[in-house]
Structure formats: C-alpha cells, structure tokens
Amino acid sequence: MNTGGQAMQELTEMPAETEVQPKQLNDGSAVLIQALKDQGVEVIFGYPGGAVLPIYDALYKNPISHILARHEQGAIHAAEGYARVSGKPGVVIATSGPGATNLVTGITDAMMDSLPLVVFTGQVGQEVIGTDAFQEADIIGITQPITKHNYQVNDIKELPRIIKEAFHIASTGRRGPVLVDIPKNIAVELFDEEEHVDEEVNLPGYQPTTRPNFLQIQKAVQAISSAKKPLILAGAGILHAGAMEELKELVERHRIPITNTLLGLGSIHGEHELFLGMAGMHGTYTANMAITECDLLVNIGARFDDRLTGNLNLFAPNAKVVHIDIDPAEIGKNVPTEIPIVADAKEALKELLKQEIASPVTADWIAHLKEAHKEYPLWYVEDKEHLLPQQAIQIIHRVTGGDAIVTTDVGQHQMWAAQYYSLNNPDHWVTSGGLGTMGFGFPAAIGAQLAKPKERVVAIVGDAGFQMTAQELSLLQELRIPVKVVILNNEGLGMVRQWQETFYEERYSQSLIPVQPDFVKLAEAYDLKGYRINTLEEAESVFQEALLSDEPVLIDCRVKQLENVYPMVVPGTGLHEMIGVSGK
Amino acid sequence: MKRVITVTVINQSGVLNRVTGLLMKRQFNIESITVGHTEQVGMSKMTFIVNVEDERKIEQLVKQLQKQIDVIKVDDITDKSIVMRELALVKVISPPHIRSEMNSIIEPFRATAIDIGKNVVTYQVTGNPEKIEAFIDLIKPYGIKELTRTGATAFVRETQKVHSPQLSILK
Structure with a gap:
C-alpha cells in the first residue's frame, strides 16, 4: 500500500541511493567513440549522413580529429x-546506402593490397532492415567478398567486442579491411556498462601463424647455401612486417641480388648496389632476366601476381622456389613452391639469419647481372619539343632527394614513378597495386601527409585519374595540408592509349581527352597555388620552387602525349620476352 | 574430380553466405551442400561436394576456406574412409495395381512409403549418393512426379585405412 507518507520518505531517500550506485548509461554511439579512443585512433576519415547522425553527435561531444572528405x-x-604510411589501421565512417556503397572501391583496393582498415557504416534501423527502406543497402552482402571480415551489430551488448575484434583482425596476420555495420537504433540504444564484462579477443577460427617452421627454415638455408644464382624477390610483406633491417642483412651477408614487386618498393634502398630494380610487366630488364635465370628464388612477402610473373609457364623456369608468406593461401596458388614457409616476414628472416651457413658464391652471378644492367638500363629518347614524363620524375627525385613520400594512381605515370623515383626509405611509396584504382593517389597523399606531417608528400597522378577525386582539393584548401600534387598531363588515358597503340593498331578509342579544365585555375579556385610546366627548363625551376614550399601546391606538368612505358612484358609472354628493352 | 569437404563453422548469421560466396568468387562448382548443428553448442558443420579440376585447385579451396574468420576447421575427406548419407523423397505415379511390383523394387533399397495418394506414392530413401542415383534410375520408368534430395552429409569412420593420401597442405 502506497500512502502519501511513504512516498515522501522514498523521495527523501532517493538522492542518497543514486549517489551510492551511479548508473552509467551511454548509448551505442558514445561507446563506439570511446572504443576508438581506447584503440588509439588519432584520426577518422568520414562523411556524415542520416544513419550515422547519432555517431556524429557523439563525435561532437567527445571529439576525435575527423577529416571531412568531399x-x-x-x-x-x-x-x-594513412594506413600504408603509418602502419596503423585507417578508420572510416560513412552513412548507410550510398555512403556505404561509395566505399566499395576503396575497401576492395585495401583488400587487394593488404591494408588495415576499420570501416564503420551506418545502417537503417533494425525494424526496417530488409524492407528497402530509405538509404538501405545490404552492405554486409556487398562487402562480404571484399573484406577480410565484416560484422553487423545486432545487439548493443556485442558492440565493444565487435570493435575490438575488428581492430584485431584488421591489423594482425595478413592485414585487410574489416567493416562494421551499425543499425541506427543500436547507435542510440543505451548500453549498460555495469552488466558489460570486458572480454579478451577470442577468435578460435583466426589464429595466424607468425613463427616459421624450423624444418622449413633449415631447408631454406640449405637451398641458399648451395645456390649458384640466388635471387630475392621482396614484396609488401617486408614493409607490413617491418623487416627492412633483416632483409638488408640477408642481402648483404650472403651477397644475394634483390628485386622488388611494385608494392615492395622501398623495402630496400633504391640505390643499393645489389638492387636490380622492380620486376614484372614494366620492370627492369635485369630484374626480369634474373628471375628467368636464377636457380633459387626466395620470395618474401609477395604473392606472385600476374603483373609480376607474366606467363606462369615461363616464369622462373630454372628456379627452386622458397616462398615466405603470412597467408598460407598465397603459397602454391600461382607458382609451385618447393619450400613453403608460413610466417611473418620479420620472424622468418630473423630465424634465417640465426642459422650459421656458408654464403653462396655469387660474385660471377652479380657481375653478370651488373653487365646486363649496363647493357640494358631504363631508357628514353629525349625530345626537344616536349618534356618527357620520365624527365619530370627524375627532376622530382632530384629536388626531393629521394626522401619524399610518393603516392600514385594507376597507369603510365605510376610505372614511370616506380622506375625513376628510387626510394631512400621504406613506407614512402603509396600506390594502388592489386586493384589498380584511378583516383587513388591524390586522396591517399592526404592520408599519408596526416600520418607524417613533417614529411614531404608528392602525389604523382595522371590528368584523368586526378579528375576522379579532384574534389578533395577542398581538404588542401581547408586544412592547408601541404601535399604537392603533380599532374603528369598527357591529355588522356596514357596506359589505355599505349595498349591501343600496341594491340589495337592505334585506334585510340575514348582514350584521348583534349578537353580538360585549366588545372591552374582549378587550384586557384580552391585557394591553392597552381603552376604549369611545359618545358624541361620550366620543370627545373618550378619543381624547385613548388616542391620545396610549405604550402599545398598543384602542378600541371604537360608531358609528351605519345610517350610509352618501356620495357614491357606483353601479357601472355614470359618475362624474358620483354619488348622495348633498348632505345638503340 | 569430385571432392567431399567438411567445414566446421561458428554458427553465426551470414556464415553460409560467406562460404558459398567464396566458392562462387573462386569459380568452384558446388554439387551439393548440407548444413546443420553439431554436438558443440554454437557450431555447425557443412558438408559439400564440389567438382574441381586438379589437386592444386582443391588445395587452394581448402586454404581459402580456412582463412575465413568464422571457419574453425576444414577437411577434405574424399580419400579417407568415410560414412556418407543422403536422403531423397521421390513422388512416383503408382496406381494401386502396380504397387506390389513397386514394393519389390524398393525393398532392396530399404526405401519406405511415407505418403500414399490415390495414384501416387512418396518414397523416402537414404544412403550414399550412388545408391540414391541407382534408386532413381530404377523408379524413373514409372514416372517421377517430384523429386527432392537433401545433399550428402558425411564424416570419417572411426577406423582408417593405413595409407590415406593427404593433401600437401596437411603434410
């Protein structure tokens, strides 16, 4: 029975009770933002929208640096x-529906190049999921084949565990993107901190092998010791594992020549005397010949991509193959492997270096390769009328001393940058390798600059690719991020045009784009300094001024339109059948 | 060649989609697939039969499946000593005057009639997929109105032959 007297008594007692038991109730969004802070997230890249309104409200109350892309x-x-340069997971937030689907290219790109990302997407409320509600998209279904893993949060209680697992999965083993889809009602639902038990990550189905098998290491050292023409192929796995020191030690101790994949560039100094340059479709003659002639190929952290191998039947025909990879599924996928080693590259190299072995005698082999390098260096034919893109990159290299962080899109400019910008440092090369994404290089440069504010970041992009994500100039304007955008402008899709020239009898179908904006004025519209380069002389002076400035700049660098990337391995042929190996 | 693969998975929403999506992405042709709970709470087991060209492809399939976060264990049990069962329901035109004839046909298969209508009978038959094929072939001339099969489920026998060949990944 509730009399008036009792009610009064209850009222007077209540404040004391609440003091004893302060009940902390946060909503899902607050839990998310706090979890990001706990994970050490420094910066979020995102774009708000209906389904993530609660998350952006929590961000407003408990700020983390947020980069509003356009x-x-x-x-x-x-x-x-950001992820490639810092080694930390990149964090992205987007809304449901179109916000989420606009991420698909980037997620796939990160999956192909093993970049750690944790992507949060808003989702429509659980009560309307599956009804084709406004801005609903089945992003879990869509991203299932392009993520390392994905989650939809179906219960607020799961949220802290899922966030923890997402960061763990993204940044361990073979890295990759993880997507977490959060329905709007979960983002506003109250979370009972007291009932929550903080769990350690427990994923019985995910136990990456990082330590190498000792027997396989023994086999590998024996193979190295007895090889006459050994070759190391170093991929991005070296960079992800931070195994540059160990790699250098292995190369130098046993005097083994080394080549890189496109994504592995920077794992060894670009001017190291045993470095043969990049291998593959537009790799150096020497690197490709070394692969064809070697009797032992030690692949560390590369996945034998088709752009590297050319015709698989003709690939490394004389070689015994050692393959070190953190992902067992990559071993034996494309190239039969005699000595498979599933391990983190750093762990495996450390173990290899521990073994006392006689170094192979490689002096003749190295001399032979140096001879080939002298005979068939990278080449171009100077043109009095036009600035060549290769020359432009050589000047950029000279002006920045080989120390800049270079980002690219995909295509001719990417290959020229890979060939002519020899890197002094690891993690200074950000390029879209596996997916080959146009429009990647410029925004990637923004992320790279945010990760390393003190470094000089140069985005080398094509005129066509740049126009796919040019709206991000707003970020340079707004935040004065000092990225140097260099457009190698050949008024078209250079690589497409080159293939049309080579394989389609010069029928340049939709690959020449003579109508384009005035890029200098475009820069000025965004309150940025714009430059134009037409000649070699201008290139010398403009790059000197623009690349060394502390401000963001955009350089429209007009280069010879019909220049081709050489040498080249025609698809379907072997690496030794390269064309265009010499300008003579 | 046909391979029998069993996959133990954490029973979470979307896990079936994940596994079949992976097979589709890598262009594997699934002949049959079955899923159900196991003796462990929260774990399910899938059995599928796939058609593959060579050993390298099957090795790749096993490795790709193993990479999935929700996948606990993958086995290619084709070359092991296994028990495999499938169930089929077959609705056959069977007017009363031929029913005794029908009975003599189904008897060796230990099939049972589970639904009887005026002119049709539905049989249930259990066994390995070859036995079911044989049963269907025999019944076909009488006129099959409807046929449904569960797909095979399997696991390894308690006692194994001494030399069962293994995939290189398991060595």
Whole structure:
C-alpha cells in the first residue's frame, strides 16, 4: 500500500541511493567513440549522413580529429594512405546506402593490397532492415567478398567486442579491411556498462601463424647455401612486417641480388648496389632476366601476381622456389613452391639469419647481372619539343632527394614513378597495386601527409585519374595540408592509349581527352597555388620552387602525349620476352 | 574430380553466405551442400561436394576456406574412409495395381512409403549418393512426379585405412 507518507520518505531517500550506485548509461554511439579512443585512433576519415547522425553527435561531444572528405571514396583512399604510411589501421565512417556503397572501391583496393582498415557504416534501423527502406543497402552482402571480415551489430551488448575484434583482425596476420555495420537504433540504444564484462579477443577460427617452421627454415638455408644464382624477390610483406633491417642483412651477408614487386618498393634502398630494380610487366630488364635465370628464388612477402610473373609457364623456369608468406593461401596458388614457409616476414628472416651457413658464391652471378644492367638500363629518347614524363620524375627525385613520400594512381605515370623515383626509405611509396584504382593517389597523399606531417608528400597522378577525386582539393584548401600534387598531363588515358597503340593498331578509342579544365585555375579556385610546366627548363625551376614550399601546391606538368612505358612484358609472354628493352 | 569437404563453422548469421560466396568468387562448382548443428553448442558443420579440376585447385579451396574468420576447421575427406548419407523423397505415379511390383523394387533399397495418394506414392530413401542415383534410375520408368534430395552429409569412420593420401597442405 502506497500512502502519501511513504512516498515522501522514498523521495527523501532517493538522492542518497543514486549517489551510492551511479548508473552509467551511454548509448551505442558514445561507446563506439570511446572504443576508438581506447584503440588509439588519432584520426577518422568520414562523411556524415542520416544513419550515422547519432555517431556524429557523439563525435561532437567527445571529439576525435575527423577529416571531412568531399566524397566517401576520397575518405577511404585517404585512410588507405594513412594506413600504408603509418602502419596503423585507417578508420572510416560513412552513412548507410550510398555512403556505404561509395566505399566499395576503396575497401576492395585495401583488400587487394593488404591494408588495415576499420570501416564503420551506418545502417537503417533494425525494424526496417530488409524492407528497402530509405538509404538501405545490404552492405554486409556487398562487402562480404571484399573484406577480410565484416560484422553487423545486432545487439548493443556485442558492440565493444565487435570493435575490438575488428581492430584485431584488421591489423594482425595478413592485414585487410574489416567493416562494421551499425543499425541506427543500436547507435542510440543505451548500453549498460555495469552488466558489460570486458572480454579478451577470442577468435578460435583466426589464429595466424607468425613463427616459421624450423624444418622449413633449415631447408631454406640449405637451398641458399648451395645456390649458384640466388635471387630475392621482396614484396609488401617486408614493409607490413617491418623487416627492412633483416632483409638488408640477408642481402648483404650472403651477397644475394634483390628485386622488388611494385608494392615492395622501398623495402630496400633504391640505390643499393645489389638492387636490380622492380620486376614484372614494366620492370627492369635485369630484374626480369634474373628471375628467368636464377636457380633459387626466395620470395618474401609477395604473392606472385600476374603483373609480376607474366606467363606462369615461363616464369622462373630454372628456379627452386622458397616462398615466405603470412597467408598460407598465397603459397602454391600461382607458382609451385618447393619450400613453403608460413610466417611473418620479420620472424622468418630473423630465424634465417640465426642459422650459421656458408654464403653462396655469387660474385660471377652479380657481375653478370651488373653487365646486363649496363647493357640494358631504363631508357628514353629525349625530345626537344616536349618534356618527357620520365624527365619530370627524375627532376622530382632530384629536388626531393629521394626522401619524399610518393603516392600514385594507376597507369603510365605510376610505372614511370616506380622506375625513376628510387626510394631512400621504406613506407614512402603509396600506390594502388592489386586493384589498380584511378583516383587513388591524390586522396591517399592526404592520408599519408596526416600520418607524417613533417614529411614531404608528392602525389604523382595522371590528368584523368586526378579528375576522379579532384574534389578533395577542398581538404588542401581547408586544412592547408601541404601535399604537392603533380599532374603528369598527357591529355588522356596514357596506359589505355599505349595498349591501343600496341594491340589495337592505334585506334585510340575514348582514350584521348583534349578537353580538360585549366588545372591552374582549378587550384586557384580552391585557394591553392597552381603552376604549369611545359618545358624541361620550366620543370627545373618550378619543381624547385613548388616542391620545396610549405604550402599545398598543384602542378600541371604537360608531358609528351605519345610517350610509352618501356620495357614491357606483353601479357601472355614470359618475362624474358620483354619488348622495348633498348632505345638503340 | 569430385571432392567431399567438411567445414566446421561458428554458427553465426551470414556464415553460409560467406562460404558459398567464396566458392562462387573462386569459380568452384558446388554439387551439393548440407548444413546443420553439431554436438558443440554454437557450431555447425557443412558438408559439400564440389567438382574441381586438379589437386592444386582443391588445395587452394581448402586454404581459402580456412582463412575465413568464422571457419574453425576444414577437411577434405574424399580419400579417407568415410560414412556418407543422403536422403531423397521421390513422388512416383503408382496406381494401386502396380504397387506390389513397386514394393519389390524398393525393398532392396530399404526405401519406405511415407505418403500414399490415390495414384501416387512418396518414397523416402537414404544412403550414399550412388545408391540414391541407382534408386532413381530404377523408379524413373514409372514416372517421377517430384523429386527432392537433401545433399550428402558425411564424416570419417572411426577406423582408417593405413595409407590415406593427404593433401600437401596437411603434410
């Protein structure tokens, strides 16, 4: 029975009770933002929208640095650039429906190049999921084949565990993107901190092998010791594992020549005397010949991509193959492997270096390769009328001393940058390798610059690719991020045009784009300094001024339109059948 | 060649989609697939039969499946000593005057009639997929109105032959 007297008594007692038991109730969004802070997230790349309104409200109350890209694709490529350069997971937030689907290219790109990302997407409320509600998209279904893993949060209680697992999965083993889809009602639902038990990550189905098998290491050292023409192929796995020192030690101690994949560039100093340059479709003659002639190929952290191998039947025909990879599924996928080693590259190299072995005698082999390098260096034919893109990159290299962080899109400019910008440092090369994404390089440079504010970041992009994500100039304007955008402008899709020239009898179908904006004025519209380069002389002076400035700049560098990337391995042929190996 | 793969998975929403999506992405042709709970709470087991060209492809399939976060264990049990069962329901045109004839046909298969209508009978038959094929072939001339099969489920026998060949990944 509730009399008036009792009620009064209860009222007077209540404040005391609440003091004893302060009940902390946060909503899902607050839990998310706090979890990001706990994970050490420094910066979020994102774009708000209906389904993430609660998350952005929590961000307003408990701020983390947020970079408002002007398109979700820009946000995720920036996050990729950040991840590649910092080694930390890039964090992205986008809304449901179109916000989420705009991320698809970037997620796939990160999956192909093993970049750690944690992507949060809003979702419509659980009560309307599956009804084709406004801005609903089945992003879990869509991203299932392009993520390392994905989650939809179906219960607020799961949220802290899922966030923890997402960061763990993204940043361990073979890294990759993880997507977490959060329905709007979960983002506003109250979370009972007291009932929550903080669990350690427990994923019985995910136990990456990082320590190498000792027997396989023994086999590998024996193979190295007895090889006459050994070759190391170093991929991005070296960079992800931070195994540059160990790699250098292995190369130098046993005097083994080394080549890189496109994504592995920077794992060894670009001017190291045993470095043969990049291998593959547009690799150096020497590197490709070394692969064809070697009797032992030690692949560390590369996945034998088709752009590297050319015709698989003709690939490394004389070689015994050692393959060190953190992902067992990559071993034996494309190239039969005699000595498979599933391990983290650093762990495996440490173990290899521990073994006392006689170094192979490689002096003749190295001399032979140096001879080949002298005979068939990278080449171009100077043109009095035009600035060549290769020359432009050589000048950029000279002006920046080989120390800049270089980002690229995909295509001719990417190959020239890979060939002519020899890198002094690891993690200074950010390029879209596996997916080959146009529009990647510029936003990736923004992410890279945010990760390393003191470094000089140069985005080398093509005129066509740049226009796919040019809206991110707003970020340079707003935040004065000092990225140097260099457009190698050949008024078209250079690589497409080159293939049309080579394989389609010069029928340049839709690959020449003579109508384009005035890029200098475009820069000025965004309150940025714009430059134009037409000649070699201008290139010398403009790059000197623009690249060394502390401000963001955009350089429209007009280069010879019909220049081709050489040498080249025609698809379907072997690496030794390269064309265009010499300008003579 | 046909391979029998069993996959133990954490029973979470979307896990079936994940596994079949992976097979589709890598262009594997699934002949049959079955899923159900196991003796462990929260774990399910899938059995599928796939058609593959060579050993390298099957090795790749096993490795790709193993990479999935929700996948606990993958086995290619094709070359092991296994028990495999499938169930089929077959609705056959069977007017009363031929029913005794029908009975003599189904008897060796230990099939049972589980639904009887005026002119049709539905049989249930259990066994390995070859036995079911044989049963269907025999019944076909009478006129099959409807046929449904569960797909095979399997696991390894308690006692194994001494030399069962293994995939290189398991060595």
